[in-house]
Amino acid sequence: MAEIAAFELTSLDLESLAADVVARAVKAGASDAEAVAREGDEFSVNVRLGEVETLKESGSRALGLRVFLGKRSASTSTSDLTPDGIRLLVDGALALVKVTEEDPLNGLPEREEFGAIQEDQHLYFEDVYSLSGPERIEWARRAEAAAVAADVRITNSDGGSFDAATGRKVLANSRGFVGSYRTSYAGVSAAPLAVDVNGSMQRDGWWSSARSFALLESPEAVGAEAARRTLRRLGARRVPTQKVPIVFAPEVARSLIGSLFEAASGDSIWRHASFLAGKLGETIAAPNLTLIDDNAMMLPTGVGGFGTSPFDGEGLPSRRTVVVENGVLRNYLLNTYTARKLGMKSTHNASRGLAGTPGIGCGNLYLEPGMLTPEQIIGDISAGLYVTSLMGFGTNIVTGDYSRGATGLWIENGELTHAVEEITIAGNLGEMLRNVTAIGDDLKFRGAVASPTLRIDGMTIAGA
Numbered sequence: 001m002a003e004i005a006a007f008e009l010t011s012l013d014l015e016s017l018a019a020d021v022v023a024r025a026v027k028a029g030a031s032d033a034e035a036v037a038r039e040g041d042e043f044s045v046n047v048r049l050g051e052v053e054t055l056k057e058s059g060s061r062a063l064g065l066r067v068f069l070g071k072r073s074a075s076t077s078t079s080d081l082t083p084d085g086i087r088l089l090v091d092g093a094l095a096l097v098k099v100t101e102e103d104p105l106n107g108l109p110e111r112e113e114f115g116a117i118q119e120d121q122h123l124y125f126e127d128v129y130s131l132s133g134p135e136r137i138e139w140a141r142r143a144e145a146a147a148v149a150a151d152v153r154i155t156n157s158d159g160g161s162f163d164a165a166t167g168r169k170v171l172a173n174s175r176g177f178v179g180s181y182r183t184s185y186a187g188v189s190a191a192p193l194a195v196d197v198n199g200s201m202q203r204d205g206w207w208s209s210a211r212s213f214a215l216l217e218s219p220e221a222v223g224a225e226a227a228r229r230t231l232r233r234l235g236a237r238r239v240p241t242q243k244v245p246i247v248f249a250p251e252v253a254r255s256l257i258g259s260l261f262e263a264a265s266g267d268s269i270w271r272h273a274s275f276l277a278g279k280l281g282e283t284i285a286a287p288n289l290t291l292i293d294d295n296a297m298m299l300p301t302g303v304g305g306f307g308t309s310p311f312d313g314e315g316l317p318s319r320r321t322v323v324v325e326n327g328v329l330r331n332y333l334l335n336t337y338t339a340r341k342l343g344m345k346s347t348h349n350a351s352r353g354l355a356g357t358p359g360i361g362c363g364n365l366y367l368e369p370g371m372l373t374p375e376q377i378i379g380d381i382s383a384g385l386y387v388t389s390l391m392g393f394g395t396n397i398v399t400g401d402y403s404r405g406a407t408g409l410w411i412e413n414g415e416l417t418h419a420v421e422e423i424t425i426a427g428n429l430g431e432m433l434r435n436v437t438a439i440g441d442d443l444k445f446r447g448a449v450a451s452p453t454l455r456i457d458g459m460t461i462a463g464a
Helices: 014-027 083-097 133-148 219-231 250-264 266-270 336-342 374-379 429-434
Strands: 032-048 051-069 072-078 154-173 178-195 201-203 206-210 246-248 291-294 320-325 364-367 383-391 401-412 415-428 436-439 454-456 460-462
Touching (some): 014 083, 014 154, 051 083, 133 178, 178 219, 206 219, 246 374, 250 291, 250 364, 250 383, 266 336
Antiparallel strands (some): 051 072, 178 206
8 A cells, every 4th residue: 555655745835835825916906815725634544343444545735815905805715726726716816805895804913913833832743654554454453353352242343443644734924924834643543332131232432642653542452442431331221300410521521611612702702692792700610610722732742732833823823811710701712803893802713724714713722620530529429420422412602501412321329330321411501610519630632622520510311
């Protein structure tokens, strides 16, 4: 199998290309312009029952252009980076901007706001492609094999996988900013299926991901953990409708953090489509809760997190923003446009695709950990639910109403006893934040959004 040659994608000088496109747009009549260039390559394989089921190797390169004509703006994008393709990109953007509506808040950030973190954030590692193609497939096989071999009740599999990718992003604008950075990714996962004595089937999985191949867990460790999580779901049953303490495992607690991010996003705030609108400076959560967004963050391993970058989607330097501090809402998360809408300053949270206007994205968004171990949190509960997975999209950011299908493990006298399924958990995000009664010490970054174990009181389980 041919290996991906990353150097083939990076032979083009994307910085010069992006700066040249900006200059062309301004020369053609734009009052301001901004270009985004991206290139990347990826490898992905999924093995099921030892046989390769899907295999993908790909590379891509594309360019986006946003132009301004006074208070009008328009954007176009292309993957055709030939001279003719670039000409059509610029001409198309200039034609579009003349027919768009004016918006008095349109425009790039001020010149003095631009910047980037200069030190190496360790976002890119060549070793993600250090394995040959057959070796990458073997890693997927090893993860699946370790899961299947863990127990005779594991009789089937959704597969094992191995992924690797590298990418590069360049941003240039007519106000003098040109910045770029490279990223890398590697991951391995397994998803076994188990059958109990009654013939009921359960599935679960586990994964390891990192910016460097050297930081991945072994496929055997991933497979063993996937098997453990699958086996503990056997014998699942419903429980009666009731109100009990609910403990969210870290991998599901982060979905609550994602909902809180959406509620604190400037887009939701200026549209008055969030239960947090108008609440800056107010207590919105328990005093033990602090939420931070940090797109400049370095992890304990010495590498940048999955949400780390030297600058945001508008070219503003990455920074740390405290969103909630000891229960008090301190900041919304803003890009330049939403900041202007609210009469505030950007928090450097702009996210940028190739086309369209900048959105709002998180960096490394996380809850600060507490002092209790997960075992101590569970051990303090006489009856409750430990949630291990959620289903559906039952979160209303406007009202805060929350309702999700859930599975997990029942807590009885401080111990995890049996698996639970076919239930719904419900509450209100505002009340849930105030009812966080314990936070674990087990914060680990397995993605850009992370949370330790959370205990929330006062929620309802709708069951049998």
